[in-house]
Amino acid sequence: MNTLRAWSLCVLFASGCATAPVPREVPPVPGMAELDAEVERAMAATGAKGLALAVIDNGRVVAARAYGARNAKGDPLRTDTVMYGASITKTVFAYLVMQLADEGRLDLDASIARYLDRPLPDYADEDRYSTWSHLADDDRWRAITPRILLTHSAGFANFGFLEPDGRLRIHFNPGSRYAYSGDGIILLQFVLERGLGLDVGAELQRRVFDRFGMRNTSLRWRPDFARNLADGWKTDGSVEPHDERSTVRAAGSMDTTIQDLALFAAALARGEGLSPRALAEMTEPRLRITTRSQFPTLQDELPQEQQRWDLAAGLGVVVFDGPQGRGFFKGGHNDSTGNTLVCLPRGRRCVLILANDVRAEAAFPRLTSFVLGEAGVPWKWEYGDKAFWTGR
Template sequence: MPTLTPCAWPRRAATLLLLAFALSGCVQTPVISPQPSVHAQSLDDTVRLAMAATGTRGLALAVVDDGQLVFTKAYGVRNASGDPLQEDTVMYGASLTKAAFGYLVMQLVEEGKLGLDVPMANYLPQPLPSYASPDIVRRYSAFAGLARDERWRRLTARMLLTHSSGFANFYFLEPDQQLRIHFEPGSRYAYSGDGLILLQFVLEQGLGLDVGAEMNRRIFAPNGMSRSSLIWRPDFRPNLADGFTLDGLPEPHDERSRVRVSGSMDTSIADMGLLAASYVRGDGLSAAARAELTRPQLPITTRSQFPSLQPTLATTAFPSLGAGLGVIAFTGPQGAGFFKGGHNDSTANMWVCIEAKKRCLVMLSNDVRAEPAFPALVRSILGETGLPWTWEYGDMKFWSPEP
């Protein structure tokens, strides 16, 4: 079966081009994008089996090979009306936003604007708990809850990006809806969206940056990601994906009115493929900074990712698992890799990369029921990666094409 690569030139066109160069006395080899191990019919069959078995209404895939985007395709529908999901349909990025934000932060670190291990307190003109206005709480978090715990002064960008701040996922999950520190900062992993929100707050209130504008200028625009933003844009509406819940009920797309680096990114599968390619290549970063993004910097010793403040295990079930800067690093049969998931009640996303071959798969679904199929889809395209799926999804029963 022939290998499919929509981003490569057709063989016949390449042959004709070579002939034209030969006739002109200037023979050159045309540059053709490297071909991934993606076989069109086989992949289509697997995706359709997965969607039928799980009830998934919409799913989009992007494949990166050798650091180049080589394949994108959308399947199913984008809404309850049955409009087709397309490669440029705007979908909810959810927590893939965190990985994109980490990429931005490393650019700022390389430019000397921010230090990974400098306390956040050093960048703020006043103590963090004093930022307590209703507008600050609405836009960021309830920082006043930290007034009786001086450990906030030790929080660094590295701690926030590796989810080791000690915060719950969000302040509003606390009984009194006040942010608090549950363990010694930097000592262990516990997923926290509010940790990244604090870093956004420091960049905006301490350094005077507009994070939404910086993401557009540094990440989206240079990569041609014209359908991506951290805040709602009216031009998204004509080709927009609504979501579907576990019960199969439609959920209207949320028009995000605030930049939230924990998860407000709208994007498309075409754009996410471009981002994954740029990220794995390390565009805009030195080799050392690119390596730092996905280096396992903090061992992960919990049974699963959620609930976020669960007890740690005496002996970790996943010895190769570690927190990178906005992503999770692991080691499997193909060597080092990293991943980031995204989830809400009507969204299921996953981004997986293998470092050695700069190969990635991005999956965006506007139906949360797609998640049980993700391990099989990753294996069908990237091979066995060793990604610890039970840590990411807990006790979920996964789908397999094999009986």
């Protein structure tokens, strides 16, 4: 076990850092009439045109609801309407990776170099992946492992093309700190596909979507999705058509529905398809998060005395401690999409929100606490200085 990981497991969320709160009683799931009324209030207050919400209790989907419109024509958003999964794709991909680790096909702590037949920078640049050749003068890529990629600690920016010169680079020693990176997830996809010979889209279809009956979910656009498809609304109220993503990208190409993705969330809450060890690896703290907020990605770390003791990277999720004990979550966002998945292992409870209007994000803290009770989700870290709707 490396020094950083040992420090993380010994210190994170332990009494040596701070005293964890005594978990509160698990509150009951609200009635559907009360939930409908609360969502309608939230949409009226934020101006959001469409929102879908699911509730998981004891590892089972107990509600999947859709509200508002799916497009500018006013066609209703339904529970089987295809919506953009955005970065929750990363959590579904992490589930696949943990299955491969369970099967002994992937060592989470091995260098990615073990799985490639030549040095990473020697691979030709491809639009589907990224520009690995930019790392030719930095041998630190050999220190990158699957675990480092899933904890967003490779040292990359979110995407190399966002760098001032458009070149992918390593900004700090891999594994030393958290900095969110879609390119890190794409690199792990590359390792699975080139190193293990897997088709990630096909593996997810077989291992997840087919297994859990997710009939309207795919990492690649399907023409039949057009029959019942959600467009999105931006902050200025303009409409953005749904993007037909034709390339499998583990960082965020998933199309899905609220009823489909709720089935995955429930399975994850139950730990179905993973060994207890793999589930714990994924959903427990692995690397302390030391920044004020998630974005911008490459921001300075806070002084140690200002860092949160209760916030860490899991594998494909972010882990926190709150009034109801340990929890984990993952968000998803673009100009016209706001998604969140929040789960509390105690009670195997989750709330999943998919919004085809980014303005709905302002209501996520209120709606989540309405369903789960106060959980201590680090919303300000996730969204920075965004103003939230309080319901008052």
